[in-house]
Amino acid sequence: MSGSSAPINWTPMIVGFAAGLLARMISLRSGRSHYPGYPSGYISQVALAVIAAMIGSSVLPALIGKQFTAATFLTLAATQFRDVRTTERQTLEQEEKLILVSRGPGYIEGIAITYEARNYLSMLVALLTSTVTEFGGLVVGLIGGVIILIIGEIFMSGKHLEDVIDVQPAKIWFDKGSLLYAGEVMMMEVGLPHSRERYEKEGLAVVLTPKNERGQAVLWNISQRQAIAYEAATAVGVQKDVGYPEQTPLCRMAMPQGTGKAGLSILPVERDMNKLIHAIKRTPVLESSKWTRITSPVLNREEM
Amino acid sequence: MADAPTPVMFAIVTTKKDSVSGGMAPIFIAEDEQERERIAMWLTRITNAIVHDLHNGTFILTVNQGG
Incomplete structure (x- = not known):
């Protein structure tokens, strides 16, 4: 290390930092995962974003200034973000036991991965933007930063259920006295007449029809269906409490037939079909339900 | 696992x-259908067990293990 260092060019660092921070801020809306909801949750996310953006934006200037030790330390700091995923997962898993409709392990993992990845994205955006600014000047850097931000956002936005699945309203009815049906899909057995009455009077149901093979694979995933039920319940509410297990919203496949369709039954607080359908359509497609070729040919049976 | 239940009688x-x-499982004998429904409802509210109708005069209550 030489004692004298070249004058520091602050511009790439500042532009890179701003872009990196912005990359995280854009995605910091509680929206679909209903987390974070409170300022304390936001603060920790913002603090992490600041650190991530700073790491990303200062790597290049450190290398240019031949401060290799500093650059190495920055990559060390980056590994700290691995904990983000674990922390998110733990928080959501703790909550799982005390919410009436659980998110399901797949959804929780998805949210946790997203949180982790967002910080890395922030870091990458900061790094790329600072690089562009360093070699192209302020104006090119600003324009480049915006483009990188947009690319990052497109890259990070996952699919929603409406891309692969068609959602239609369905009728709730009972077969053989106690089997609850959502359209043509058998949901469950409701033994108590009191609950059956309530379902017939106040229940809502939809049928989910896959648009393609991918949609079929998505629906056959249990975690994905739990996520759908969770989103449905958060949108229209659910008449349920401890001791009312038969009033849990369910999302089940059309089972003896195996047509690949699924039904969803719910006892909503707010009886609003449009809201329910919208919420289901906006449910993210989980990573764990990604299409696998092994399962799909079997599911191509239209009827049985 | 909330979404892959293992029911137990x-x-x-x-x-x-x-x-x-x-x-x-313990067997509760009811005088008539009304009493049967009342007992079943009480049991489900108290224990969070799910009532199923076998349509032969019998209700069974199951709990999901680990759920």
Whole structure:
């Protein structure tokens, strides 16, 4: 290390930092995962974003200034973000036991991965933007930063259920006295007449029809269906409490037939079909339900 | 695992005591259908067990293990 260092060019660092921070801020809306909801949750996310953006934006200037030790330390700091995923997962898993409709392990993992990845994205955006600014000047850097931000956002936005699945309203009815049906899909057995009455009077149901093979694979995933039920319940509410297990919203496949369709039954607080359908359509497609070729040919049976 | 339940027999409520016997679950014998429904509802509210109607005069209550 030489004692004298070249004058520091602050511009790439500042532009890179701003872009990196912005990359995280854009995605910091509680929206679909209903987390974070409170300022304390936001603060920790913002603090992490600041650190991530700073790491990303200062790597290049450190290398240019031949401060290799500093650059190495920055990559060390980056590994700290691995904990983000674990922390998110733990928080959501703790909550799982005390919410009436659980998110399901797949959804929780998805949210946790997203949180982790967002910080890395922030870091990458900061790094790329600072690089562009360093070699192209302020104006090119600003324009480049915006483009990188947009690319990052497109890259990070996952699919929603409406891309692969068609959602239609369905009728709730009972077969053989106690089997609850959502359209043509058998949901469950409701033994108590009191609950059956309530379902017939106040229940809502939809049928989910896959648009393609991918949609079929998505629906056959249990975690994905739990996520759908969770989103449905958060949108229209659910008449349920401890001791009312038969009033849990369910999302089940059309089972003896195996047509690949699924039904969803719910006892909503707010009886609003449009809201329910919208919420289901906006449910993210989980990573764990990604299409696998092994399962799909079997599911191509239209009827049985 | 909330979404892959393993049901375990918890109780049996029946009006036809000859149609069930033995097993791991207690059997509640009801006088008539109304009482059967009342017992079943109370049991489900208290224990969070799920009521199923076998349509032969018997209700069974199951609990999801680990759920």
